Amino acid sequence: MSFTILFWLVLTLTWPLMLVGMTTCTATRAWGCRLSPWAAVPAVILAVFIGPSETFYFSWLLLGTELGLDDTGHIFLLLTALLWWLAAVYAKGYLPLIEQARFFSFFNVAMLGNVGLILAQDMLSFYLFFTLMSFASYGLVVHERHAAASYAGKIYIILVIVGEVALFAALAWAAVIAETLSFEFARPVIAQSSLLDWVISLALIGFGIKAGVIILHVWLPLAHPVAPTPASAVLSGSMIKAGLLGWLKLLPLGEALMHSWGGLFITLGLIAAFYAVAVGLMQHDAKTLLAYSSISQMGVLTAAVGLGLMVPAAWPGILATILVYTLHHGLAKGSLFLGVGVLGKCSGHWRRLAWVGLWLPALALAGAPFTSGMVAKTLLKMQTLHAPDIWSAVFQTLLPCSAIATALLLGKFLFMLSQPVSTRKTEPLSVPTLMVPWVVLLMLVASLPWWPLASETDLWSGDILLDSLWPVMLAGLIMLVSVTRNQWLPRRFAINSPTFGGQIFSLRIPPGDILAPIEWIIHYILNGARRLCCDELPHRYQSLQSFLQRIRTTIEWQHLIERLEWQLCRWPTALMGFLVLGLILGWGKMSF
Amino acid sequence: MIWQSSLPLLVLCSSLLPGLIIFALPESSVRIRTTLNLFGAVTKLALVAWMVWDVYQGHQFETRLQFLPNLDFTLQMGPLSVLFVTLSALLWLVTTIYAIGYLEGSPHRSRFFGFFSLCVTATAGVAMAGNLLTFLLFYEMLTLVTYPLVVHRGTEAARQAGHTYLRYTLPGGVLLLIGTVWLYTVTGTLEFTSRGFLQTVDESQHPALIAIFFLLVMGFGVKAALIPLHGWLPQAMVAPAPVSALLHAVAVVKAGAFGVIRIVYDVYGAEFASQLGVTQPLAILAAITILYGSLRALFQDDLKRRLAYSTISQVSYITLGVAIVGPIATIGGLVHLVHQGLMKITLFFCAGNLAETLGIHKISEMRGVGKRMPLTMAAFTVGALGMIGIPPIAGFISKWYLGLGALEVGQSWVVLVLIASTLLNAAYFLPVLYIVWFCEPDHPWCENRHFDNSETNWTLLLPALATAGMAVAAGLLASLPYTPLEWVRFITHNQFYQ
Missing domain, CATH: 1.20.5 (Single alpha-helices involved in coiled-coils or other helix-helix interfaces)
Known part of the structure; x- marks a missing residue:
């Protein structure tokens, strides 16, 4: 058994590497592109059929590498592997053939990084895979090569480097404190240390850049939309979670009570949850809007991590909630991005059908009844009851508000896409290759509430359904009012603005706020x-x-010196000088 | 055993004799010269490999000849010497192959390869010197035999650079001589001893020891390009690419850094030096050099100039690691001696390839060159990312140990320096990579020479790929036996824990 696991573990990491080699060599390029959609298959097998495993130690790799799959990693791997696999299949149909070799080279390295960092159980290999993913994604961001892509790439890479150095310092500090590189053994030691604050603050920056923590989020709405759609899907669905996983691996969650740090995480998270929606509502590009939605959702997850810092006793439950939420958001966001791409490439009947399909992940994100969003949000709300004093009340008020905000944002998203795009060159339709992975992903999103993840609590009571229904209904009502406002308002109140955004907010904020x-x-x-x-x-x-x-x-220096010399040469001066010198010397001799 | 005691001498002769013979060869006998060169390099590598194995078993090799009364000419092979000798032997072989391809058809090759061999002989001598006097002899020899290499092209700029080089290094040598003589009058011995030989010196002499320390560090600092003694290095980059490569990665700059290492560990002893309070100023000086070099590199458009400033910055990592004083920081500093060599030689090889193949000298001319020379630029990318400290390339391992070592002894400001240096390194290397890989060329390439199918001559390409491969292997497989890291751990174990 152990050998089987090891085999799949190694194959998960070496198979994409082999494909990268194939796509970069001219001779094997065609085969590399043909096989690239299957790069994630070993990872999918590892996640679906094998599951959590023991840790394997490779003493010869880096400073000793530990690879394995723990329970947390299992859920992350499930999301990551499925999303990358479907995105890769999608990319095969989405991109023109001549761009595929370039795209898949970066795509597969980024995938290797993303999968590897989940398997990594020690700091250095985690850092290695994290870096691989970050740098390879640069190639995905600038893939289109236009000015906006270069600009987004520039901002992205600057923040990647800043994140790298923060992470380097955080890990170095953690390694010095713990005297081990293994996360598992390091966490309890870090929890006891007086230098804990350094580790946490640096981890907040280092991983926060990836996770889109507010202020550090600026690269996200630029980079996610300009990447080709399958890359946006994995960026926003899966890679963004690497920052979260980093926190789960490094921070001593459930080991020590850190009230003020918890407060900071919660505050930052909740601000992001609302701020990103506010800015997102003023966007006019569907993918940018989705990127803002990701920032907002990651804000909720950041707040959940903060809750874990604040209530270590409840950590197992909070962790389970975070995992469900992660899976839910990753799959839903991935399918929204892929859906945007599908919509952009088809017209007429297919387009209308696809638009209806988008409702499912949108409703799921908003937390509508019978969706994964309802499960995730309800679980989270139950966990927030553990929060001390005022924080519990804060969560109980703000979480429904956040659901309304998200529903509003996605309502706008659906409305924007409902309007037919006029001038878009129609490429040779490869609708089946785009449709199949997307529909599979939609089915995954739809079936998520029935996956055996959070079945121990009864989630299907009437109260909960009602609780999850009203925010969505309220948001729907607001939407309906604002969309149809021109029809029923008196003429003089009507705002003749061509876009929907112009009707609610006449403001526009450029991406990256x-x-x-x-x-x-x-x-x-x-x-x-x-x-x-x-x-x-x-x-x-x-x-x-x-x-x-x-x-x-x-000043005539030469003349001056000449005169001085001439003066010195005169007998009286010379004698005088000699006498003075002699006196000084004599006095010096006497005094000693 | 006579055999063992003459082994260090054999290592010296393996490059000295071919060098001397090459001087006598006529310009046209390319084949004999090439054979001699390669024979010398391979022989040296084989001898060194043998010694590596034996030293790891705990043997010491020593050649001792009568030189001055009470002062022998000593060649010694301890773990530290082995580190530097191996680096020089390995990179000499690679650089020789490169130089053969690079200088194909150009004049004065006998002179070049002759001095080239002498240069490596001197470096090996510096590495194996068993006392400060022997060290000084080879160190001065290195200064003199490098001069003809720097001015090899014979252009006005080259002569100017040569003058500057001598103006800096000769006074540096004088400082060293004064320091050494002074030290001898204080202690009566100059033998390198593990953990130093000055602990027993009388307390009243400590101010003198401090002054000597700074004299010696200033002397070595010229070659190690410590600020403000670094002025010669950016100018010396007019030399042909193999010379720059060897200069920056192995010979001159490293000899200076190695001198600092010897002074701190084998003359003063790390702990005694830190008691004297001389290591902290040295660490600060190294930190300033790291930042200043990177800052200057930012504004250079000439590729080799940018690399030269980068060397100034990176070599000070070694000094910094030594000056932090602690087992882990020591590992970081010493291992960077090798790691920086591997990465920097790769970068210079690639710069040379660009110049030789396409006549590119400036970064602004490199637009889209990744498509024309993918393998060269892949090697360049490895070197550049390694310099930034991106895992799994060797530079990361050095940086990790430096950071860890600094935190371990409570000098957390060093981490700030490392962070700033990483950011600066990224700021001057990543735009180059962007231009290379993500821009389109704006004019057709002017091909200097023609190579059917491959992107450039294989003698130019293979060395770059080999060193890039070694840089990755040294990082990725850092924990295997006989890697630089493992070897340095072995050294450090002797220095700190025995």
């Missing part, structure tokens, strides 16, 4: 520095030089 002012400030500072170095300093230097030059030329 706070990035614009930040960029302006950085630009200002850099410009100042450049002026200082290129204009000011040389100018100062020049004036100093001309000053020295003036001294050299105006």
Whole structure:
């Protein structure tokens, strides 16, 4: 048995690597592209048929590598493997043949990284896979090669590097404290350490960039939409979860009570949950809007992690909830992104059908009854009852509000897509290859509530159904009002704005929201520095030089020295000087 | 055993004799010269490999010749020497192959390869020197035999660079000589001893020891390009690519860094040095150099110039690791001696390939070159990412140990320096990679030479790929026996725990 697991474990990591080799070599490129959709298959087999396993130690790899699949990793691997597999099949139909080799090279390396970091049980191999994923995704972000992609890529890579160094410091600190590289043994030691704050704050930054924590989220609405659709799906559905998994692996959750850190995580998470929706409502591109929705949903998960920091005793339950939520959000978000791509590539009857299909993951994200969203949100709400003092009330009020907000955001998303896109060149339709993976994903989303994950509690009571229904209904009502407002409002109140966004909010916020002012400030500072170095300093230097030059030329040094010499040469001066010197020496001798 | 005691001498001769014979060869006898070169390099590598195995078993090799009264000419093979000798022997072989391809058809090759061999002889001597005097001899020899290599092209710029090189290194040598003589008058011995030989010196002499330390560090700092003594290095990059590669990765710069290592560990002893309070200023100086070098590299458009400033920054990682004083930081510093060599030589090989094949010298001319020379640029990418410290490339291992070592002894500011350096490294290497891989070429390539099917001459390509492969292997398989990391752990174990 152990050998079988080892075999699949190794194959999970080596098979994509082999495919990358094939797609980069000219001779085997065609075969590489043909096989690439199946790169994730060993991972899927590992996740679905084999499940949690013991840890294997490879002493020769890096500084000793531990690979294995724990219970948390199992759920993450399930999501990751399925999503990457379906996205890869989708990509095969989505991208033109000549771009596929380039795309799949980056895609498979990123997949290797994403799967590997789930299997990694020690810090260095985790860091290795995390880095592989981050850097390879750059190729996915800039794949389209237009100006927006380059810009998004630039912002993305800058934040990746910042995240890398923060993570490096966090892991180094953790390794020094714990004197081990294994996460499992490190967590309890870190929990007892006085340097804990360093590890947590650096992990918050390092993983927060990946997970889209507020302020660090600016790359996300730029990069996720510009990538080709299958890449957006895995970026937003799966890779974004790597940051969350990092927290689960490194932070001493359930080991120590960290009230203030918990408060910070919850605050940041809840702010993100609402702020991202607010900004997302002012977006006019479907994929950007979905990216904002991801930030908002990751905010909820960040808050859940904060809850775990605050209530270590309830951690097992919170962890289970986080896992369900992760699975739910990853699958739903992935299918929304893939659906956008399907919609963009078909027309007429197919398009209408696909639009109806999008309702399912949208409703699931909003937490409508009988969907995975309802299960996830209800579980989370039950866990928040453990929160101390005011926090419980905060959660109980804000979580339904967040559901309303999400429903509103997705309502706008569906409305935007309902309007026929006029000028879009229709490419040779490869609808079946796009449809099949998408429909499979939709089926997964639909069946998620009945997966054996959270079956121990009774989730199907009337109260819960009602609880999950009203936010969606309320949001639907708001939507209905605002969409049809022009029809029933008196003429003079009507706003003749062409877009729906213009009707609710006349504001538009560029993707990346706070990035614009930040960029302006950085630009200002850099410009100042450049002026200082290129204009000011040389100018100062020049004036100093001309000053020295003036001294050299105006005073006739040579003449002065000549006169001094002439004076010295005269007998009286020389004698006088000799006498003075002798006196000084004599005095010096006497005094010692 | 006579055989064992003459082994270090044989290692020296394996490059000295071919070098001397090559001087006598006429320019046209390419085949004999190539054979001699390769024979020397392979012989040296074989001898070194044998010694590596034996030293790992705990043997020590020593050649001792009468030189001055009370001062012998000593060649010694301890673990630390082996580290540097192996690096130089390995990279000498690779660089020789590269240089043969690089200089194909150009004039004065006998002169070049002659001095090239002498340069490696001197480096091996520096590595194996058993006392400070022997060290000094080879160190000065290195200065002198490198000069003809730097000015090899004979252009005005090359001569200028040669002048600058001598103006910096000769006074540096003088400082070293003064320091060494002073040290001898204080202690009466110059033999390198593990954990130093100065602990027994009388307390009243400590100020003198501090002054000597700084004299010696300044002397070595010239070659190790510690700020503000680094001025010669960016200019010396006018030398042909194999020379730059060897200069930056193995010979001159590393000899300086190795000198600092010897001073701290085998003359003063790490713990004694930190008691004297001389390591902290050294660490700060190294940190400033790291940041300053990277900052300057940011603004260079000339590829080799940018690499040169990067060397200034990266070599100071070694000094920093040594100056932090602690077993783990020591591992980081020492292992970077090898890791930086592997990565930097790769980068210089690639820069040379670009110049030789397409006449590209500037970064702004490299747009889209990844499509024309994919393998070269893949090697370049490995080197560049390694310099930033991206796993699994060797540079990451060094950085990890440096960071860990600094935190272990409570010097957390070093981590800040490492972070800043990583960011700066990324800022000057990643745009190059972007230009190479993600931009389209804006004009047709001007092909200097023609190679049917392959992107460039295989003698230029293979060395770059080999060193890039080694850089990845040294990181990914860091825990296997006989990797640089394992060897350095072995050294550190002797230095700190015995």
